[in-house]
Amino acid sequence: MLRVAGLSKSYGHHEVLRDVDLEVETGEVVVVFGRSGSGKSTLLRCISFLEEPTTGTIEVDGISLSGGGHRTKSKRDRIRRLRVSTGMVFQSFNLFPHMTALENIAEAPRVVLKRSQAEAEATARELLEVVGLPDKAAQYPIQLSGGQQQRIAIARALAMNPKVMLFDEPTSALDPELTGEVLAVMRRLSTEMGITMIVVTHEMGFAREVAARMVFVHEGLIIEQGPPAEILANPRRPETRAFLDAVL
Ligand code: ADP
Ligand code: MG
Numbered sequence: 001m002l003r004v005a006g007l008s009k010s011y012g013h014h015e016v017l018r019d020v021d022l023e024v025e026t027g028e029v030v031v032v033f034g035r036s037g038s039g040k041s042t043l044l045r046c047i048s049f050l051e052e053p054t055t056g057t058i059e060v061d062g063i064s065l066s067g068g069g070h071r072t073k074s075k076r077d078r079i080r081r082l083r084v085s086t087g088m089v090f091q092s093f094n095l096f097p098h099m100t101a102l103e104n105i106a107e108a109p110r111v112v113l114k115r116s117q118a119e120a121e122a123t124a125r126e127l128l129e130v131v132g133l134p135d136k137a138a139q140y141p142i143q144l145s146g147g148q149q150q151r152i153a154i155a156r157a158l159a160m161n162p163k164v165m166l167f168d169e170p171t172s173a174l175d176p177e178l179t180g181e182v183l184a185v186m187r188r189l190s191t192e193m194g195i196t197m198i199v200v201t202h203e204m205g206f207a208r209e210v211a212a213r214m215v216f217v218h219e220g221l222i223i224e225q226g227p228p229a230e231i232l233a234n235p236r237r238p239e240t241r242a243f244l245d246a247v248l
Contacts, residue, residue, distance in 0.1 A: 001026040001196045002047070002164050007056030007067070009042055009220075016042045018220040020056070024164065027194040031207040031228070034217035035243060040200045043217065044166045047198070048086040049079045060085045061163040084112065087157030091169040093149040095141040101128065101152045102137040105159050113160070120159075127155035130193075131185050147178030151185050158189075165189065167199040179203065186210070202247050208232060216240045 002024040009017040017039045024030050032040050045051040046067070047058055053067025063082050065075065095104050105124035109115040115123070128134045131151040141149050150170055157165060167186065171179035183206045189195040190210055201207065207214055208228045215225040216237070224237045232248075235241045 001028075001061055002198075003057075003059040004043075004047060005057045005059075007043070007046055007058070008054050009039075009046055009051065009067075010054045016220050017046065017053075020220075020222055022215065022222065024196060024198060026196055027190075028213065029190050029197045029199065029211045031211040031214045032198060032200045032217060033202055033207070033214065033243070038217045039220040040217050041168050044088070044168050044198065044200060047164075048088055048166060049082050050088070058082065084160055085163040087160055087162035087165045089150070089153050089157050089165065089167045089170050091173045093141070093146070093153040093173075095149055095153055095156070097141050100138050100140055101133065101144070101155075104141070104152055105156045108156070109159050123159060124155070127158055128152075130158065130188070131155045132181070145178060146174045147181045150174065150182045154182075154185055154189075158195075163196065165195055165197045167197065167201065169200050169202075171201065171203060204232060204244075204248060216243070218243075 004020055004022040007017055007020040008015065020043065034040055042051060046053045049065060055067050057064060057066045060082055063078055063085060065078050065082055099107065102121060102124050105127055106120035109120040109123060110117060125137065128137055131154055133148060133151055136144060136148060171182050174182065183203060187210050190197060211228050213225055214228050214231040215222055218239045224235060224240045232244065235244055
């Protein structure tokens with residue numbers, strides 16, 4: 001479903017990602033973890049071309065894009081399609097404050113996919129069910145808890161029917177008692193809907209139960225990856241071990 005090949009990203013002389021390769025199968029959940037500043041957010045932003053890779057190729061469901069070079073019409077068109085194919089959920093939920101939950105979810109399908117208002121709202125109501133908030137359609141973000149806002153943000157990303165969902169520390173801005181409801185929704189996306197996901201998180205319980213694979217990023221490199229049972233119990237690299245000792 002997703003292939004990242006030879007991805008590097010520099011800001012000026014600072015090389016933030018260095019020759020990263022990553023493949024994710026359809027329906028697979030991959031947890032990415034590592035120290036602050038190691039390049040995890042940059043990796044997700046390059047995958048969705050919110051940031052252009054300095055070099056390397058991103059391929060999502062057959063749409064292939066290389067970093068660098070001119071923005072031809074064909075490339076701009078593929079960037080648009082790639083962004084639709086990759087749903088992003090951020091740490092700070094970023095809902096539109098002047099729109100209700102329902103309007104937040106229906107907006108992009110209406111504007112970008114040209115769905116009719118009725119169709120977009122019908123889909124939005126289904127997605128409110130999926131994230132367990134069918135009674136919050138008319139609420140504004142400010143009237144919702146952080147956990148509820150993040151679940152609306154997940155529904156909003158799903159409304160574009162993405163091929164891959166990218167989560168960037170989706171629970172780290174939440175009070176501890178609210179993280180469980182968001183992780184539960186994410187788990188359902190995997191187990192009940194088979195959604196392909198890359199999740200940057202330090203919720204190791206979630207990783208252990210839901211992820212097929214964990215990927216450790218250190219100074220812009222993937223230095224270790226494997227099944228959660230192996231990575232969590234027997235990390236091979238001292239950097240991975242030191243990080244896990246600090247968070248567990
Ligand atoms: P993480 O998500 O793992 O904490 P990031 O991907 O956000 O790490 O950042 C990796 C490194 O890239 C950091 O040193 C950060 O300062 C740098 N960086 C990220 N975005 C930019 C940017 N737009 N301009 C310059 N440096 C950046
Ligand atoms: Mg980050």
